Amino acid sequence: MFLPFFYQLRDQGIPISLRYVLEFYQALEKGLALDLDRLFILMRLIFVKKVEHFDAFEQAFASYFLGVEGEAIPRFTLQAWEEKDFSRWLEEELAKGTLSGHDLENLSLPELLKSFWEVATAQKGKHRGGHTWVGTGGTSPFGHSGAEREGIRVEGDSLHGAALKVIDARRYVDYAASATLRAENLRQVLAALKHMAPAGPPTELDVDETIDQSCRNGGEIELVFKQELKDRIQLMVLLDNGGASMRPYLDLVKLVFGLMRDQFKDLDYYYFHNCIYGCVYSDPQRLTLYPIYQMLRRDPETRLIIIGDANMAPAELMLSDGAIDYFSKVRVPGRDWLWQIRNYFGHSVWLNPIPRHQWPQESQTIFQIGEIFPMEDLTLAGIRRSVEWLNSGAPPKKTSSRQLAVGSA
Amino acid sequence: MQFHGTDKYYLNPELKEIVNIAMAMDKPLLVTGEAGTGKTQLAFQISRALDLTLEEARCKSTFKGEELCYVYDTVLRLNDSRFGTKESGRDVNNIWDYLNFGPIGRAFMADERRVLLLDEIDKTDSDTQDNLLDVLEDGSFIIREINHKVKAKYMPVTVITSNAKRELSDPFLRRCYCHHIPFPDMEEMSRIVRLHYPEITAPLMDSALAIFYHLREQGFEKPPATAELLDWLGALQLDGVKPPLSPDTVPFLGTLLKRTQDLLYHKREKA
Numbered sequence: 001m002f003l004p005f006f007y008q009l010r011d012q013g014i015p016i017s018l019r020y021v022l023e024f025y026q027a028l029e030k031g032l033a034l035d036l037d038r039l040f041i042l043m044r045l046i047f048v049k050k051v052e053h054f055d056a057f058e059q060a061f062a063s064y065f066l067g068v069e070g071e072a073i074p075r076f077t078l079q080a081w082e083e084k085d086f087s088r089w090l091e092e093e094l095a096k097g098t099l100s101g102h103d104l105e106n107l108s109l110p111e112l113l114k115s116f117w118e119v120a121t122a123q124k125g126k127h128r129g130g131h132t133w134v135g136t137g138g139t140s141p142f143g144h145s146g147a148e149r150e151g152i153r154v155e156g157d158s159l160h161g162a163a164l165k166v167i168d169a170r171r172y173v174d175y176a177a178s179a180t181l182r183a184e185n186l187r188q189v190l191a192a193l194k195h196m197a198p199a200g201p202p203t204e205l206d207v208d209e210t211i212d213q214s215c216r217n218g219g220e221i222e223l224v225f226k227q228e229l230k231d232r233i234q235l236m237v238l239l240d241n242g243g244a245s246m247r248p249y250l251d252l253v254k255l256v257f258g259l260m261r262d263q264f265k266d267l268d269y270y271y272f273h274n275c276i277y278g279c280v281y282s283d284p285q286r287l288t289l290y291p292i293y294q295m296l297r298r299d300p301e302t303r304l305i306i307i308g309d310a311n312m313a314p315a316e317l318m319l320s321d322g323a324i325d326y327f328s329k330v331r332v333p334g335r336d337w338l339w340q341i342r343n344y345f346g347h348s349v350w351l352n353p354i355p356r357h358q359w360p361q362e363s364q365t366i367f368q369i370g371e372i373f374p375m376e377d378l379t380l381a382g383i384r385r386s387v388e389w390l391n392s393g394a395p396p397k398k399t400s401s402r403q404l405a406v407g408s409a
Numbered sequence: 410m411q412f413h414g415t416d417k418y419y420l421n422p423e424l425k426e427i428v429n430i431a432m433a434m435d436k437p438l439l440v441t442g443e444a445g446t447g448k449t450q451l452a453f454q455i456s457r458a459l460d461l462t463l464e465e466a467r468c469k470s471t472f473k474g475e476e477l478c479y480v481y482d483t484v485l486r487l488n489d490s491r492f493g494t495k496e497s498g499r500d501v502n503n504i505w506d507y508l509n510f511g512p513i514g515r516a517f518m519a520d521e522r523r524v525l526l527l528d529e530i531d532k533t534d535s536d537t538q539d540n541l542l543d544v545l546e547d548g549s550f551i552i553r554e555i556n557h558k559v560k561a562k563y564m565p566v567t568v569i570t571s572n573a574k575r576e577l578s579d580p581f582l583r584r585c586y587c588h589h590i591p592f593p594d595m596e597e598m599s600r601i602v603r604l605h606y607p608e609i610t611a612p613l614m615d616s617a618l619a620i621f622y623h624l625r626e627q628g629f630e631k632p633p634a635t636a637e638l639l640d641w642l643g644a645l646q647l648d649g650v651k652p653p654l655s656p657d658t659v660p661f662l663g664t665l666l667k668r669t670q671d672l673l674y675h676k677r678e679k680a
Contacts, residue, residue, distance in 0.1 A: 019583075023434070032430055041426045049582035051441065051589045207483055214487070221491050223484065 005064045009047055012056040016047050036065060202227045234267075234299060236345075240308030241271045241284055250284075253307055270295075274312040275334035276341065292337060296344045303390045304341070304348035306373065311354065311363040338372045349386040350375040356382070418447065418454040419601045424588065428455060431586045437545050437567035439530075439582070442590035444572065445634025447601075452526035452568040461566065462519065464512035465526045472533045474540035477511040478550040478559070504555055513544060517561035525565035535578045542584045593635070595622060605639055612652040617642055620654055621665070627678075629671040640664045 002024070009016050024046050033039040040061055048057045206226040213222035241250055270280035270290055279291045317334045342348060350373035352359070352366065359366045369375065374389040376382035412428045414420030428451070431438040440448045456463035466477050486507045489499055499506040516523040525545075530538060544550045548561035569585060571577060593601060595618055602614060621641075625632045633641075641664040650660055659665070666672045 017583075027430070027434055030433055032433055038426060038430075041423060042430055045427060045430055045436075045586040045588070049579075049585070049587050051587075054589065205483055210483075210487065214491075219491065221487050223487075 005060070008060045008064055009057065012053075012060050014047060014053045014056055014060075020046050039065075234302040236295075236298070236302050236304050237267070237269050238276070238280055238304070238306040238308075239269060239271050240274060240306075241286075272308070274308070275317055276306075276337050277332070277334055278337070292340065296340065300344055300346065302345060302347070304345040305351060305386070305390070306348070307351045307353070307378075309354050309362075310350065310352055310366045310369040310375065312365050314365055314368075317365050317368055335368065335372070338369065342372050347390045348373055349389040351378055351382065351386055352376070353378045355379070412455055412458055415454050415458045417457075417604055418450055419593075419597065419604055420454070421590075421593075421597065424451070424590065427586065427588050432566050434586070435564045437527075437542070437569050437585045439569045439571060439577075439585035439587045440590055441571045441587065443592055443634055445636040445638075446590040446592060447635065448570040448590060449526065449528050452524055452528075452570075455566060455568065456524040459524075459566075461522055461524045463524045463526060464516040464565065465528065466512040467528045468530050468532045470532050470534070472537055474533070474537040474544070475550075477513045477527075477541065478517075478544060479511060479514045479552055480509045481552075481554050482507045482509060508552065513541075513550070513565075514559060516565040517548065517550070517559055520562060522563040523565045525567045527567070527569045529572060530569050531571040531577060535581070538577065538581050542581055546584055592625075598635070598638070601635060602639070602642060606642060606646065609642065609646065610652070613642075613645065613650075613654075616652045616654045617645065620659060624659075624665060624675075627675070629666060629668070629674070631666070631668050631671060633665040637665050637667070 006016060006021060024043065027033065027042055027046065033042045043061065044054070044057055048054055202225040204226050206224045209224040209226070210222065213224050214220065216222075237253070239250065239253065268282075270282055271284055271286055272280045273286060276292070279289045280295070282288045282290045312334075350369060352375055354362055354366070354377065356377045356379075359370075366375070374386070376386040376389070412420075412425060412432065414425060428438065440451060442448055452463060452465070455461070481504075485499075486501060486504075489497060489501045493499065493501055510518065512525060516525045527541065530541075533541075545567055548564050549558055551558050598618060598621075599614055602609060602618075617638075621633060621638050641661055644661040644664055645654075648660070654660070662672065662675065666675060
């Protein structure tokens, strides 16, 4: 009896799943919705999980149960169709053959959604325990093309063709270690980054080691503590967002670290163009300065990842008027700035989007910077190696010939 | 079992209904809202009103989740194995003597229904949160050392609070009933105040509330909340301040505004 209302909720952008619907029916059986007020509260508790959806819910409720039209409630939107559950259902129906590509062309969006819910609620009994097929992941090949005809056009003519296409596309090639960073292998990158070394004080009792040491100690108890395994580290990412070679990677890089956000105690991005001089910028437009001398006051244990193509005119790196220091007006070549940063942050690495084998052809500055920072490319293997660099905190291969008095600036 | 609030706690009718629904459905109730909206108090009051024992866990960022279920005291056992005597009453060969149960463990093992408060869950890692919710949803956890499953005899009435310092993950939200407690309006606030100060005079209350809500609208970094208001009113009454209060010279301003910047800003405005 409430099915149209559920559509309306989805329509309003409130993500609801079959699981909620089942829960709602269970609550009804328990007699928890004796009047409209209680129904309202019950539904809100079950279907709305975020404050930002409260308002949309209230509007939908008012419109459905009270016939009140507040601000015009939008009709079915394309966005609602990209909800995962639904598209997954579509995929399955297509696979089973109950829906054909032809149906998809002809059925209207509301009709499709309706049959989705019919199936979903009809299976209520069977799926009480599992709730597996609705509410899990799945990507959406639907919803981005055929809005104008009210149907959803699936790319490819038939399912058979689509399967061939998938095989032909060699989906798994992205998971190979040599693959460069892209949306498909994000998960692995994340897993690789998770291997960052334990941080923090040694507070966890190492039971095995304690017993071992106690035995060696003739039975006198010798407590051995180890560092807690926790990725609670500070991370700073410097992004070169100037060069064309970087552009395809910017969003991905941010996505990767964004997903990891709560793994880190601190995660900051700064931007630079080509090479680093007296400062980096805290906004992508490179308007707000973040001076290096400030950066060099951070916790030296901070992990530093610089992502850039390291491809610049040699002059930018080597000559003192490659850029002018904003603060002291001292002319300092980029190379010295890099040394300064490298010497301060022991746990640092340079990630280069240019594949390693192309480095010799690209630019000599890649190797010059590679002498300062350990450099890896943005492949899975490269990222894994760079995590090792970050963990071990490799000492600089040599120190800079010139030390800068940046602190006094 | 129905929850109707207590004499010390003003219960919004909507919130009352929500608590009762969450109890009927055995779902953890996640309450969010500004500091001082009575999120934590809710659990205390449920426990008082229904006469259920409260198990309280104040979350810390270092929590991994497991310590809320149980802690295995290895050091004590090691020590006992070396220096232990009969007087301790512990048997080194019996691991159960070295297991300490946390709030979740106690709530699960109790022979009656308990109220479980997980305060400020947003301080913990998202991994911890997910682990905890698994435990709370199943009503069971495993003591890894002996592979023993502890199953809840009675599902506790679970109240989780969050200041939304960090976003909670979607799977987490999905498993809870979520309620955002809005800041009480003036009428509700006067009821709350009356619960705490039954003898307060109407003129004092009115002029104090007017100033309080005026200050809240000033966009301070830390706007005064219920707790500050109650402190302030307490101070005013102790000092015998007579209404009407003037907004220009608020006595005991320090009880309302806590941040230096806010205080300075307020003074500058008045000057």
